[in-house]
Structure formats: C-alpha cells, structure tokens
Amino acid sequence: MQFAEQGPLARVAARILATTPREAKDAALHAMADALDGARPAVLRANAEDVRRAEDSGTSGAMIDRLRLTDARIDGMVSGLRQLASLADPVGDVVRGWTNANGVEVRQVRVPLGVVAIIYEARPNVTADAAGISLKAGNAVLLRGSSSAASSNAAVVEAMRAGLEKAGLPQDAVQLVTGGREVTAELMAARGIVDVLIPRGGAGLINAVVEGAKVPVIETGTGNCHLFVDATADLDMALEILVNAKVQRPSVCNAAETLLVHADAAEAFIPKAVAAMAELGVTVHAEERFAGVAGEAAVVAAVPEDFTEEWLSLDLSAKVVDSIDEALEHVQRHTTGHSETIVTGSLASSRRWTAEVDAAAVLVNASSRFVDGEQFGFGAEIGISTQKLHARGPMGLSEMTSTKYVVVGQGQVRA
Incomplete structure (x- = not known):
C-alpha cells in the first residue's frame, strides 16, 4: 500500500481511537500480545533473515545486537503490551481545573496526539513498544523502520494487526510504512496527516529528521x-x-x-x-x-x-x-x-x-x-526525549498525549 493511502486510513483510525474506552484498548493490547506470542516462530524466522543479511554486509556487532530478537526479547515485547493494558489510561485525565468568578468552568484535559509517525533504526522490539503505547494513549501510529529490520518489522506488525482485528479495533491503527527514501520524505512532509513525528536512532537519523521535517518533531537524542x-x-x-x-x-x-x-x-x-x-x-x-x-x-x-x-x-x-x-x-x-x-x-x-x-x-x-520507561514504571516507552518542549526524558503514556481546554458555562457572555 502506498503512503498516500495509509495516511488517510491512519486519520480515520485515530478518530475512532480518540473515543475508544479504556477496556476496549486494553482488550486490544492483550489480543495483540496473544497474536505476537502465537507468531513467535514466524517472527524469529523473519528476524534470522535480517540478522543474516546484516552479518553478510559487515554490520557491526553492536548494531546486530540491537537488531537481533530472541525468545527472551519477544517475551519482553509481549509482556510490555500486557503491562500497558494494566496501566491507567491518561486520556481524559484532568490536568487542572477551576471555576471563574462568573461561574464558567475551565478544565485542561488530556487527549490523544492523533496520528504519530515514528522513524527508527534496527531494534524491531521498538515496533511492538511503539504500537502498544500509541494505542493505549489513543493514537494511530505509522511505523517507518529501517530496511535492516524489514522482515522482522513486517512479521511483528502483521501479528499485531491480526490482534487488533480480533479485538474489533481498526487494523489501520498500526501500519508499517515501506518503500524508498522518497517515502521517508513524504512522511516528514505530511502536514495535515501526521500530528507528531518521533525519530529513534543514531545522530545521523535524528539530525536529518529534525532539520528536514515539516511536521512537529519530538527529538529523541543520542546518549553520550x-x-x-x-x-x-x-x-x-x-x-x-x-x-x-x-x-x-x-x-x-x-x-x-x-x-x-x-x-x-x-x-x-x-x-x-x-x-x-x-x-x-x-x-x-x-x-x-x-x-x-x-x-x-x-x-x-x-x-x-x-x-x-x-x-x-x-x-x-x-x-x-x-x-x-x-x-x-x-x-x-x-x-x-x-x-x-x-x-x-x-x-x-x-x-x-x-x-x-x-x-x-x-x-x-x-x-x-x-533511565528507561519500564524502569520508571511507565511501561513500554517511545524513546528518551532530550528536547525541552512537551516531553523530556522517558516518554510514557502521558507524554503521548496533548491537552485541550473544556469550557462549560450556563449562558455566560463576555462583557
């Protein structure tokens, strides 16, 4: 499927997720976990293909370690999805609220970001983490993984989409964006489709996204x-x-x-x-x-x-x-x-x-x-934000929401 088709489908899915109750999202997370666990042999076979290609191309040992999936790492992906289901839903939380002297009530309420796009390198476990945390926070997600993990990411996303379908939520809430560099450029320029773009990877990737994107970016920095x-x-x-x-x-x-x-x-x-x-x-x-x-x-x-x-x-x-x-x-x-x-x-x-x-x-x-979302008790994380606006540090569920003001009156008008 072309990105031109995927983007609008993601927006439709995001509108549905924005009003999906917690119990339905949690059931979907468990269904995604079940499907991923059941697809373990296929995921490991796909990952073995990616690792073999990486080894043949002379990829460094450190990068191969980031790429490699094992039973233990798949266990972590599955348990991460289940842990997310056990966490409180941030959507609808009242950040603050007050009543003005004229009786008008004002509340600042957490709401989903909408469509989140994530561009990331290697580490196919990010695919499950990003999908799960985006879903729990009411967002649709467009996943742009690296070519080095193409087979692994495809197998993981296929399983999670099957889980979504079984749970009765739109499969297009989780989509894998594939294609050449021109597709990455489309994603970075997709104003009106992508609400937030998050890069995860090395300094080269992060700098390219921060400098080239036309949509809002949350920078997840490198770690010296x-x-x-x-x-x-x-x-x-x-x-x-x-x-x-x-x-x-x-x-x-x-x-x-x-x-x-x-x-x-x-x-x-x-x-x-x-x-x-x-x-x-x-x-x-x-x-x-x-x-x-x-x-x-x-x-x-x-x-x-x-x-x-x-x-x-x-x-x-x-x-x-x-x-x-x-x-x-x-x-x-x-x-x-x-x-x-x-x-x-x-x-x-x-x-x-x-x-x-x-x-x-x-x-x-x-x-x-x-310094990790799970260690902080956030569940799976999207990344570690090193910027200072909106989110900083491990990005858990709350960091994957925005807020809006709800103003309620009884006919008051401004003098």
Whole structure:
C-alpha cells in the first residue's frame, strides 16, 4: 500500500481511537500480545533473515545486537503490551481545573496526539513498544523502520494487526510504512496527516529528521552518558555502577560512554576500574593522566573525538579531573542531554550535580541504565526525549498525549 493511502486510513483510525474506552484498548493490547506470542516462530524466522543479511554486509556487532530478537526479547515485547493494558489510561485525565468568578468552568484535559509517525533504526522490539503505547494513549501510529529490520518489522506488525482485528479495533491503527527514501520524505512532509513525528536512532537519523521535517518533531537524542566518580565516592559502589552502566547492555542509549574520575580518587579507583573493564572486554580510551595511573599497556590513548563519541559498544572514554567544577565543565561541553551520573558521598556535590547538569535525567549513586520507561514504571516507552518542549526524558503514556481546554458555562457572555 502506498503512503498516500495509509495516511488517510491512519486519520480515520485515530478518530475512532480518540473515543475508544479504556477496556476496549486494553482488550486490544492483550489480543495483540496473544497474536505476537502465537507468531513467535514466524517472527524469529523473519528476524534470522535480517540478522543474516546484516552479518553478510559487515554490520557491526553492536548494531546486530540491537537488531537481533530472541525468545527472551519477544517475551519482553509481549509482556510490555500486557503491562500497558494494566496501566491507567491518561486520556481524559484532568490536568487542572477551576471555576471563574462568573461561574464558567475551565478544565485542561488530556487527549490523544492523533496520528504519530515514528522513524527508527534496527531494534524491531521498538515496533511492538511503539504500537502498544500509541494505542493505549489513543493514537494511530505509522511505523517507518529501517530496511535492516524489514522482515522482522513486517512479521511483528502483521501479528499485531491480526490482534487488533480480533479485538474489533481498526487494523489501520498500526501500519508499517515501506518503500524508498522518497517515502521517508513524504512522511516528514505530511502536514495535515501526521500530528507528531518521533525519530529513534543514531545522530545521523535524528539530525536529518529534525532539520528536514515539516511536521512537529519530538527529538529523541543520542546518549553520550557520563559517569563522574567524585572524591568522596564509595569506590566499591562506583565500580559496581560503572560495570552495570557500561556492560549490562552497551548498545543502548543509556549506557555509560565516558568515565570521569576525581584526581583524589584516581590512585585508588582507576586500577580497579581498568582491570574490571579489561576482564569484561571493554577497551578504555584514556587521556594522558588517566593512562598514567592505569598503566599505558592497560588502555589505549584517547583522541579528542573520543569524548564526543556515543560508542554503543565495549569502548569507554576516560579522563581524570581535578574538581567537580572541571567535571561539570566537561559534561556541559560534551553532553548530548541524555543521562549524567555522579557517584559521591557529598550532599553538596550531589546537589550541585542535579542543579547544574542540563540533561533529561541526572543520577546520584545509581546506574544510568535505570533511565528507561519500564524502569520508571511507565511501561513500554517511545524513546528518551532530550528536547525541552512537551516531553523530556522517558516518554510514557502521558507524554503521548496533548491537552485541550473544556469550557462549560450556563449562558455566560463576555462583557
């Protein structure tokens, strides 16, 4: 089907979903989960085709990890849809309300965005997450996945559309947009059809969408996430947080990419950190002072570009700083505004960090891997917004709504 046909169908579906009661949406989410679970063999076969093509084309290991589906990851997609069904419906929530002196009642009420388009790379689990969260918030969704995951996305969407049909909701509430680059351009220019466009992927994709779109965009940014070990840090805690933030899943946007260590903690912490990273296969790209403490044989020399890198791999940039001021200055210069962590025993340092770091999430004595919609209790997320308008941080159900004002009177007129 051509995008010229899909767009109007999505608008029709969005109008239906806008007034669909919670119980019907929840039943559809369970039906979608059942259908996806039942289609597991077909989804895994389709994903194997995508992975094989990626391997044959020399795709990096980090990107293949983002692409690959397993039984466990499909379990996560299925449980994510079911979890969404258990969450409160934001549509109809009254954000605030009051009665004016003349008796006119004013309420600000949450409403669906309408038609949401999502352009994303690899990670076919995004297909299920995006469809489910859009549906629960009353939106129709147009999914533009990358060609690398074409077979996987098609199999996942086919299953979810079957679930929608079984539940009695319009299949066109979830559509996969396919075709060449010209289709992406159509999607980005579809004023009057697409209400909000959300890009998920690398810096190149996000910048292309932000700069080229003619429809409103919510920017989900890349993650050059820093971990600062302060002079007063519990070093065992710091090491545990570093290992988790860097290694637990290095190919995602909330993984740690740069380690900053206060000079007063360097001698005690750096050798342990480098040994742990080496044992786990992490290459440490160290500036001169860090390398001097670590031993040059244990690290590779960092170049300036390493400190702007979102590695998405088993690589870590590392630097010694003389103060929290220098750490804050480094983060300000290199942050992508995603998630920034301090490990400290100082209340004053933690307060400065949370007040002065400009990012969607700032963390004290906790792994940046917690910056995630599910971990925050939102259920599946659309992405991590690094912009400042409408939504910032993990985008859950509430962030997938807008508001409108409902004004009720008894015949009042303005003087």
